[in-house]
Amino acid sequence: MRRLLVAITVSAFSFSTLSFAKDSGITLKNKECINCEIVVPEATGPIAVFAGKELKEFLSKSLGADIPILKSPSGSKPAIILGDSELSRSNGVDISGLPRDGFVIRAVGGNIYIAGKDDMRVNIEKNIKGGGWEQLYERGTLFGAYDFLERFLGVRFYFPGEIGTVVPKLDSLIIPAADIISKPDYSQRSVTAHEGIAPDWKVGAESWPYKNLNYSRLRLQTNYIPNCHGLSRLGYIKRFGETHPEYFALMADGKRHNDPAFPHPGQLCYSSAIKEEIYKDAEAYLSGKPAAERGVVNNYGPGWDPSGCQPGYFNIMPQDAFYPCQCEECKKHWKDEKSTSKFMWDFFCDTAERLKKNNIPGYLTTMAYPPYRIIPERPIPDNVLVMCGANGPTRLNTPEVNDAKYLKQWTDKLGKKVWIWTPVQKFGQSEMPGVPHITPKCIGEYYKLQKPYIFGSFMESHTDYYIYNYLNFYIFAKVCWDNSTDIDMLLKEHYRLMFGAAAEDMEKMYARFESNWLKIIGKSVTTNLGPQCITVSDYELWQDIYSDMEIQNMEKLFADAETLTACDGDSLKRVKFMRLHLLEPLKKQREIYLGNKNEISDLAVFAAEVSSPVAIDGIVNADEWAGAEKISLHPFKESPGKVKATVETTVMILRDKENLYFAFDCTEPFMDKMKSSPRKLDDKDIWRDSSVEIFLNPSGDRKKYYQILVNASGSISDCEKIGSEQNWNWNSDAKVVVGKTDKGWSVEIAIPLKKLEKADTKGFPVNFNRNRILSGKDQDYVLQYTWSPFLKHGFHELENFGSVEFSRKDDKNIIKNSKFTESPQGGFSGGWFAPRPQDMRSGESWAIVPDTFSNGGKSLMLKSKEKVGICITQYLPEMKPDTEYLLTFFMKMENVSGSGVCVNVWDDRNRWFPTSFYTGTMPWTKQGFRFKSNPETNKKTKSYIRLRLMGASGTAWFDDVRLREVTK
């Protein structure tokens, strides 16, 4: 809210002259001279000093002269006097009644005063440049200086640096008589301020000075009301884990939740005496007692954790991913969300009432958050502050979601406003590298709309590139400061000031980014859990939304924008900057997707046709399977470097006119521990048993598919799926028999082709999985296996499935024995030359080894000690000159250090893939490179390919090495 004692109109659109009533104005520049100085009186403190520097930088630039900073007014020219001082007070500048972050700008007696409340203890320059991320200190004078620059000079702080900061060059500047008091409408104005590669390509702590400066210039919040799972930040596991296990949630297996290694550890039993400890902690903190008195330890050591405790506030919010305690007392309250909410709010309110009764000052804070989102019936004491989790701006146009309605219910209940936690970000499923999530319009609209109910918001804003957030942050900051901001006007001004003559085109561009992002994350589907929003698939993202056409349109808009700004250097620079930072990463990601798609189309298994039906008897090593291609499943989503026990799973497919036949050969050293029991048809929990899964997409549309699950007891569940819609009434009529093998268990499955709708006669997308579930608590083994190495999040990513092929494709691969299936003879293995034993140096070795992953069931292993190295070679007589080739291979490595692992091709010159070699530990990964062969290839010297562990120690595996001519 702004109180303007003197009516001022500043047009954002014609700033080259800002003139006001001349008789009462203070002239800082006119045609004849530049006439002003900056004054930072002694004892105004470090914030005012910094404000002086900021003001000087932009004022000097705008007026075209070096404006001096003095300690007291010279008296010879108008002065801009910063900070709270005797001088300002004697000129009627009173900051005593200002709320936090507020400031006064007063133009009186020929001088201009800018002052607010400043934290005198903080070394702001050090804090911004090298300090931590907490920019939590009062700096009203600095905010006043920024407002002065924006209001009277038309400076705009979109992001730091020349490109993102608009500084109009003024011919004249006359400040009218003014007495302005400005303060933010929302006291809580917070974002995820430190994420993403900065526009200068700096990352991590190196980029913090840039981001801190932007945070300050946007005038974001300077105090933090704690609300982030405070009960997980008081060290309860360390304090009571051993002495009072009963304080922690009882789990289904009889253990207590007191193991720090659990995900979201330290879930509590809210029927236990931990409640007394929580009360005492709250009382101690709010009464100003030291943490040591209560033995409180946070993640960094003894002390009150600032994320949960801030002066006057104690956060009583439970640990994230709430685990309902299974003790008899707690269990009574988990029957539905309403009773759970009541139980938890009783605990919050009882604690608050006891604090009040004992005259403890301050507030308890908590979020209304699953499973305690529902408003309780009992009155909530006035020393409780509530933060609500809300869906946020990007769901504004999702009809099923109505934040305002929910927030109104809370404010009606409390008789005061709440603050909110809103996601506007790329996170989890929506991470999508290289895709801009610029949504300023809905951000502006959303936070304005919640005005009757909130006193602020944390806008959670994880991102990969900081620039995606700049306009989101800017609009958020402006609406939070002044709810009456005209968003459309503010955005139009941004396009105009940033891009000049290309404003319209660039506005269109940003509108596309916004509507595309809302499409990407805003797909609403109806599930049995109610409406849910899900992100689009990679296919939809790159084929429908950022399609070839869309990228071309954007290219054209940028090209037009460059033409329009050809004579306006500043605007042209900005257009080019945005092209580089917004469009190029997007194009790069699309190319990666298309490249992957080529590789995905490579992933195929051949289903040979048999003349007589396969006997479904569970015996998978029978002769009838001899002609089948074998593929192997590999661990799904295991973090590299973490050694966990794995097992082998081989899958084979055959077919005849009636059926598709599948065989799974599963090794299992612990058959006695294997979990599996007979289940009814279509039991949806079957995956909780040791089981295998077949995914089939017969029509090839990568939309409608079948999932067939079979457990080790021979039970089957099958369904038909489109997106998240599931039809369990569909039946495959599959014939299934499970068997035992020497090394584990097996299953044979026959699926009638007539049950597969629109099955393509050439083949279609498929994938296979295995769930390895054993009894016992020790889970130090890999639970999930899959075939396609392209799956990212889960088993249902159709676009990343491989294919079954009904005829063998000639892929023009010029490498022999690509999959190392031919056995080695001496130093020569089917096409490959390896060093003979007598030629090998100490510590070097190579072998063809079986592998759970590799497609032929075999792979090449290279071993080397003490940074020596080893390689094997194949000559490439079929390689043509001047031809484009695609080199692909699978590789894995363990503890490689030194120069590294690479593939080396000689085609009259040395080529290295990749150019900087692989080192460290990596699970099986597919690599792909394109290159054009040399015109002299195979003319004077013989071309060859070498798989190398070069000048390095460690172990590397290769498989499925292919070199193919690229056909266009």
Ligand SMILES: [Zn+2]
């Ligand atoms: Zn309990």
